[in-house]
Amino acid sequence: MRSKKRIIITTLVCIGIGALAYFAWLFPFYVFDTNNFSTSIEKLFSVGYLKTLVPLFIIIGLSAVGIVLIVLLRRMLAKSDKNYRRFADVRTGRTRGKAPKQKTAAFMIIRWVVMIVSAIILIWGGLIFGMGISSLSIPVLSCPWNTEEMTNSSCYYLSHLNELFELPIGSILLFFISTLGFIFVLGRVICGFICPVGLIQDIMDRLRRRTNTEGIKMNEKMYNAITPVKWFILLVFIGLCFAGGNFCNFCPAVAVSPILAGMSTSLYVSGFLMVLVLMGSFFKRRAFCTVCPLGTIMGFFHKISLFRIKKDCHSCTECGACYEACPMGIKMIYTEREKTDVTHANCIMCGECVRCCPEDNALSLTFAGKKIYTSSRKKIMSGTDKLPEHLSDL
Amino acid sequence: MFTKRTETLRQRQDRRFINKETQTAAKYLRRMKELSGAPEGIEPFYNTLERIYVDMDYVKSGAYRHTIGTYCVMTPPELIYAAGAMPVKLCSGNYTAFSIGDDIAPRDACPLVKAVAGFKQTGLMPVYEDCSMMIVPITCDCKKKIAGMLSDRCEVMTLHIPATRNDDDIEEFTRQLYELMERLENITGNRITYESLSDAFRIVGYAQYELSEFIRLKKQMPYLIRGSHAMAILNAASYMTAGEWGRALHSVNETLKKRIAEKKTVTSKKLPRILLTGSPIVFPNIKIPLLIEENGGIVAGDETCMGERGMWDPAVITDNSFDGMINALANRALRPCPCPTFADNSQRIYRIKQLIKENQIQGVIYHVLRGCLVYDFEYKRIEDELGKLGIPVIRLESDYNEEDIEQLRIRIEAFIELIKLRQEPEKNKAVRKNF
Numbered sequence: 001m002r003s004k005k006r007i008i009i010t011t012l013v014c015i016g017i018g019a020l021a022y023f024a025w026l027f028p029f030y031v032f033d034t035n036n037f038s039t040s041i042e043k044l045f046s047v048g049y050l051k052t053l054v055p056l057f058i059i060i061g062l063s064a065v066g067i068v069l070i071v072l073l074r075r076m077l078a079k080s081d082k083n084y085r086r087f088a089d090v091r092t093g094r095t096r097g098k099a100p101k102q103k104t105a106a107f108m109i110i111r112w113v114v115m116i117v118s119a120i121i122l123i124w125g126g127l128i129f130g131m132g133i134s135s136l137s138i139p140v141l142s143c144p145w146n147t148e149e150m151t152n153s154s155c156y157y158l159s160h161l162n163e164l165f166e167l168p169i170g171s172i173l174l175f176f177i178s179t180l181g182f183i184f185v186l187g188r189v190i191c192g193f194i195c196p197v198g199l200i201q202d203i204m205d206r207l208r209r210r211t212n213t214e215g216i217k218m219n220e221k222m223y224n225a226i227t228p229v230k231w232f233i234l235l236v237f238i239g240l241c242f243a244g245g246n247f248c249n250f251c252p253a254v255a256v257s258p259i260l261a262g263m264s265t266s267l268y269v270s271g272f273l274m275v276l277v278l279m280g281s282f283f284k285r286r287a288f289c290t291v292c293p294l295g296t297i298m299g300f301f302h303k304i305s306l307f308r309i310k311k312d313c314h315s316c317t318e319c320g321a322c323y324e325a326c327p328m329g330i331k332m333i334y335t336e337r338e339k340t341d342v343t344h345a346n347c348i349m350c351g352e353c354v355r356c357c358p359e360d361n362a363l364s365l366t367f368a369g370k371k372i373y374t375s376s377r378k379k380i381m382s383g384t385d386k387l388p389e390h391l392s393d394l
Numbered sequence: 395m396f397t398k399r400t401e402t403l404r405q406r407q408d409r410r411f412i413n414k415e416t417q418t419a420a421k422y423l424r425r426m427k428e429l430s431g432a433p434e435g436i437e438p439f440y441n442t443l444e445r446i447y448v449d450m451d452y453v454k455s456g457a458y459r460h461t462i463g464t465y466c467v468m469t470p471p472e473l474i475y476a477a478g479a480m481p482v483k484l485c486s487g488n489y490t491a492f493s494i495g496d497d498i499a500p501r502d503a504c505p506l507v508k509a510v511a512g513f514k515q516t517g518l519m520p521v522y523e524d525c526s527m528m529i530v531p532i533t534c535d536c537k538k539k540i541a542g543m544l545s546d547r548c549e550v551m552t553l554h555i556p557a558t559r560n561d562d563d564i565e566e567f568t569r570q571l572y573e574l575m576e577r578l579e580n581i582t583g584n585r586i587t588y589e590s591l592s593d594a595f596r597i598v599g600y601a602q603y604e605l606s607e608f609i610r611l612k613k614q615m616p617y618l619i620r621g622s623h624a625m626a627i628l629n630a631a632s633y634m635t636a637g638e639w640g641r642a643l644h645s646v647n648e649t650l651k652k653r654i655a656e657k658k659t660v661t662s663k664k665l666p667r668i669l670l671t672g673s674p675i676v677f678p679n680i681k682i683p684l685l686i687e688e689n690g691g692i693v694a695g696d697e698t699c700m701g702e703r704g705m706w707d708p709a710v711i712t713d714n715s716f717d718g719m720i721n722a723l724a725n726r727a728l729r730p731c732p733c734p735t736f737a738d739n740s741q742r743i744y745r746i747k748q749l750i751k752e753n754q755i756q757g758v759i760y761h762v763l764r765g766c767l768v769y770d771f772e773y774k775r776i777e778d779e780l781g782k783l784g785i786p787v788i789r790l791e792s793d794y795n796e797e798d799i800e801q802l803r804i805r806i807e808a809f810i811e812l813i814k815l816r817q818e819p820e821k822n823k824a825v826r827k828n829f
Contacts, residue, residue, distance in 0.1 A: 083569050086576050090587055091716045097589030099714040100596050212588065214715035219561035314748045318741045319730035320559075321710035324722070334729075337744065356710045377606050381708060384599030387637055391597055393457065 006225065014232040020269055021236045024249035029271025030055035032264040037147050039262035041127050052264040055271060059255060063278035070283065071213065095212045100383040107351050107365070107373040111193055119196040123260050125150025135171075136178045140190050141197045141294050143257040145248065145265060154179045155294050159237050159247040180301075187305025188298050191289060191348035197253050198348070201281035201288060205327075208282050216283040223290070223329040230291045237293035252277045252288065286327035289348060299345035306368045307349050309333070311342045315362035322353035322363060333363075356380070411516055412450065415490040419447030422678040429687055431660030432623050433653070435645035438638075439630035443677055446633050447488075452520045453633045455480040460582050463525035463548075465510075466533050467704045468555060468731060470723040471636065473571065475594035476586045477578035482521055483632035484528065485700060486510050487676030491519070492794035498543075499536075504765035505794035506674065507536040514544055521633065526581045529574065531555050533735040534768055551577055557737045559728050568717075568724040575720075588716050595709065595719065601636035602708050604643040609702055611650040613695075613752045616667065617659035618650055621693020622683045628701050629677040660692075666813035667694035669749055671776075672761035672789075673769045674700045679794055682761055685803055691810045695753040697746055698761070703732065734768035742772065743779050750785060757813045758787045759806070763794075786812060 020027070036052075043049055071092060078088035119142075126134065126148030137154040144156040157164040157175055164172060182190065191198055208215060240247045248254055248270075255274035258265040267274075280287030289295055313336065323334045328346040333353055336342050342363075349365065357363040357375030364374040401409070423444060445451045455461055458480035464471070465485055474481040491512030492505050498515055499508045513519045530541040531553040541552045553570055556563035575586050584590070608627075612618055627646065631639045653659070668691045670683060675698050683693045696702050709726040711719055732742035749755065758780055762770050777787050788809050792798055 083572055086579070087572060087586075087716070090585075095588035095716070097587075097592050099588075099592040099711055099719060100599055101711075101714070209714055212715050214717045215713055217713075217721070219565070221561070314744055314751065316741075317707060317730040317732075317745060319707055319710070320725055321712060324710070324725055325712040337740070352712075356712050358708050358710055377610070380710065381599065381603040381606060384596050385603045387600045387640070388596060391593055391637060393637075 010225070010228050013229055017229070017232060018236055021240055021247065021250040022243065022245045024245070024269040027269050027272070029267040029269070030058060031266040034264075035266055036264045037145070037258070039127065039148055043262045044124070044127070049262050052259055052262055055255065055265075055267050056259050059271060059274050059278065062275045063282070066275065066279045067282050070279070074214070091214055099212070102355075102380050103382040105351075105355060105373070105379065108355065111351065114193045115199045115202065118194040119199045121150050122146075122153075122194075122196055123257050124148070127261070135174060137175050138182050138190070138194075139179050139294055139298055140195050141251075141253045141292065142195065143248075143251070143253045145254060146258040146261045146263065148261050149257065155251075155253075156248075158294070158297065159251075160241045161238065162241050183298055183301045184304055185306055187302060187307050187349070188295060188347060189305075189307045189349045190298065191292070191295050192350040196256060197277070197288060197292075198286065200256065201277065201286050204278055204281040205285040213282075215285070218284060218329055220329070220331055226290055230293075230296060233291050234293040234296045284327075286348065286350075290328060290346075295346075295348070302343055302345045302347065305343075308341055308343045308366050309347060309349070309353070310340055310364050310366050310371075311336060312361050312363075313337050313340070315359045317359055317362075319358065321356040321358060325352045325356035327352060408516065408518060411490055411494070411518060415488060415518075416448050416450065418489050419443070419678045422680055422684070423448065425684050425688075426622055426626055426680070429620055429622055429684075431620055433619055433646050433649040435642065435649050436623060436627065438634075438642040439627045442630040442633050443626065446521055447678060450518070450520060452524050453480065453482055454635075454638075456635055456638070458635065460526040461521075461524050462578070462581075463522065463528035465529065465537065466531040466733075467699050468531040468533070468553065468727045468733070469529045470571065470709070470727055472591065472594040472598050472709065472723055473575055473578060473586070475597055475636065476591040477575070477582045478584040478590070479526070479578065479582050480635055482525065483700070484510065484522060484525070485632075485674055485676050486513060487674075487679030487794065488513070489678070489794045489796065491516070499539075502765050503536050503539075504534075504673075504763050505679075506676070506763060506766075507540045509794055510540055511543060514547055517547070527551060527577065529553060533733060534766075536765070549577075549581070555733075555735055556728070557735075559736065564721070564724050564728060567728055568721055571720050571724055591716065591719055595711070597636045597640075599708060601631070601640035601643070602705055604640045604647060605702075605705050606708075607647050608643055608650070609706070611647060611654065615654055615657075615659065616694065616754060617661050617665065617692060618653055620660055620687055621668075621670065621696060622680065622687050625675065625680055625683050625693070625696070625701060626677070628704065629680075631705065632700070664817065665690060665692040666810050666817070667692055667754055667756050668810075668813075669693075669695045669697065669746070669753065669755040669758045670701070670761060671697040671746060671758060672773075673763040673766045674698050675761065676700050679792075681796070681799055682759065682790060682792065682802065682806075685799070685806050686759065686810070689803065689807050689810055691757075691806070691813075694755055695749045697732070697742075697749055699733065703745075707731070734772045739772065743776060746776065746780070747783070750780075750783070755785065756817065757809060758785055759809070760787055760789045762789060762791045764791055786816075 075092040078084045122142040133151055137152045139154040142153050144153040237247055249268040252270050252273040254270040255267055277288045318334055320334045323331050330344045330346055333342050351365055351373050354363045354365055354373050354375045358377055358380045360376050362375050364371045460479040461482050462474045462479045463484040464481050471481040486509035488509045492509040494515050495508030495512030498511045513522045527549040528544055529551050532538045533555050541550050544550050668686055670693050686693055707726055707730040709722040711722050732745050760773050773789050780787050
């Protein structure tokens with residue numbers, strides 16, 4: 001009975017998404033009179049740039065309102081819940097003090113630097129460094145409508161396969177070779193390190209952590225419920241062009257890169273979706289990545305990519321900290337007890353599991369067999385290795 | 395000619411109880427002190443045990459006005475500190491209390507529970523009497539019934555421990571922790587805030603940091619410290635505040651670091667290295683580690699919940715909201731815990747295998763308290779698994795009295811001899827002179 005209900009809901013959601021994607025152009029979010037795709041560095045410092053940014057401001061404003069509303073709603077719910085009533089204020093109110101925090105690992109700093117640098121390159125790179133390598137395709141959700149993108153993004157031709165095969169054979173080969181090459185060398189590191197949509201989501205997550213706001217905890221059941229939706233979105237991503245639709249009107253990434261690069265781009269469903277992505281990623285880290293079609297495609301190749309997550313099954317105590325920390329909800333990482341390689345198709349190599357693992361060498365992130373980030377008890381306890389002044393007499 | 399008895403029967407019983415109790419505790423403390431090679435800085439731990447069991451005094455709770463009794467490692471101490479109270483572990487190893495509890499609890503109940511029942515009956519142990527509330531995680535049937543028995547003397551909160559560790563179980567446990575917090579607040583009169591909770595995480599985290607340093611040093615060099623001394627240190631944690639215990643352990647760690655630098659060990663011989671696992675070993679019931687070390691073995695590691703395992707797993711904050719921290723506590727309490735109360739506990743075998751590898755263990759002693767069914771159940775599987783590795787295991791069943799001590803001694807002696815036969819004979823390194 002329950003599974004029947006679930007199937008019906010999933011089907012309805014999928015039909016909704018499909019219809020929304022197909023008729024995306026009927027739902028305008030913000031339409032410019034003319035879409036102007038010409039830009040230059042000078043334009044970035046002119047008043048006209050602000051005009052192109054208007055849809056982005058609307059998106060940010062709407063998401064902020066949405067987030068505040070959700071927080072207030074949750075406060076109301078917590079106050080009416082008999083188990084949590086007493087702690088409703090502590091949970092949702094403003095907090096004093098700071099939770100103990102381990103010292104930031106070099107790996108995490110590198111990840112943030114790489115993410116920011118690659119976002120700049122993917123958005124303004126063409127303007128700054130020229131278009132020398134623009135024929136290379138990298139499978140990343142940075143919108144190719146941004147014609148000044150330094151490299152091409154594979155997502156356009158993957159979602160418009162009919163156009164791909166009209167290209168000259170050389171271009172097709174280059175497309176496949178560069179896309180597969182990036183997938184082989186980097187794998188889903190692209191998701192965790194390079195993707196600008198990923199960066200935006202991580203920034204939202206940071207904001208939540210700063211304000212000590214409670215997130216929405218996903219459990220295994222919810223992830224299982226999302227999986228069919230993810231597959232359906234992939235189907236829409238690849239198949240929409242053959243049905244006569246355009247995935248770009250649906251894709252939330254359109255609302256970032258071209259607009260920031262100074263191109264006035266009309267937004268359709270993608271604008272609404274971007275609001276959802278921002279709100280979602282505020283409460284659940286990397287919410288969009290769990291359904292990202294490009295990520296799913298890259299996940300097919302997770303067995304061959306050079307970056308891997310390795311596990312020493314003997315050191316593991318099954319404490320589940322890695323699972324709690326994982327933004328993609330990969331459970332197998334802590335239940336696995338035999339294999340040393342625990343790279344999962346959903347893994348975006350963010351290194352969060354390694355950061356939160358309290359056992360020495362139990363988890364490590366490797367590149368071509370070389371360990372680049374290893375878990376350690378000392379690191380995880382580095383926030384509490386001394387008693388602070390005000391507690392020293394307790 | 396005849397002196398008239400002024401004492402009532404009850405008073406006489408009480409006096410006898412106190413005499414016997416303090417004598418046994420003092421004896422085991424003395425035996426522990428007689429073992430060679432205690433590290434410098436161990437005195438605060440001895441003093442704590444002496445204070446509680448020999449002087450029969452209250453715990454030094456410092457700034458905390460209330461003490462809260464806890465029975466298992468599944469109770470998160472962080473919450474109790476956050477409410478401004480001090481947690482005291484009440485799992486008992488007392489022989490005298492056991493003999494009283496023997497008449498109250500059924501014959502097949504485990505001695506640990508009988509001892510608790512005995513203390514409750516006499517009402518003489520200050521540590522027990524001082525508690526404002528007791529938290530009893532229901533890890534076995536005996537614990538469930540003792541929670542009922544205790545509740546007519548003191549406020550008791552039971553924590554339901556699920557049989558599996560899925561996401562739903564963690565959620566349910568989190569809900570129980572909220573309930574626990576509410577009751578703690580009612581007792582102490584303090585509110586648990588984000589600030590007090592993060593400070594509690596810092597205090598417990600500090601103790602755990604020092605513990606992980608201690609264990610790291612211990613496995614760095616064999617024979618650095620005797621297992622009985624380690625056991626005394628870890629047992630004393632029950633009656634000290636986390637901050638005080640952490641600071642005291644810090645100075646022990648300094649000694650151990652010095653020993654490593656000077657390559658000094660407790661013995662120059664190659665004593666058989668033994669891992670102790672199974673039912674909890676609580677002071678003053680430390681006859682097994684003492685017997686091992688008095689008969690030429692060394693307890694190189696232990697996997698018992700009053701020992702190294704008890705505080706080993708830190709609560710990892712993956713989400714720094716208030717609810718996230720409570721969730722981290724629930725997660726830490728259930729998932730990494732190798733307690734046999736869970737239906738699937740294969741992680742314990744991996745843990746034991748890892749301890750064997752890290753501490754170069756040569757033999758495993760599986761301790762079972764008589765009537766402790768859950769631990770007894772797991773013996774077979776562990777024996778099979780360790781058999782594949784070629785590590786000898788024996789199962790030692792014991793009770794809280796001294797009647798079985800000779801029998802235990804014979805078995806331990808034989809086990810140690812067996813390991814010695816298996817290891818290569820020590821070469822006589824002294825150069826022969828003067829033919």
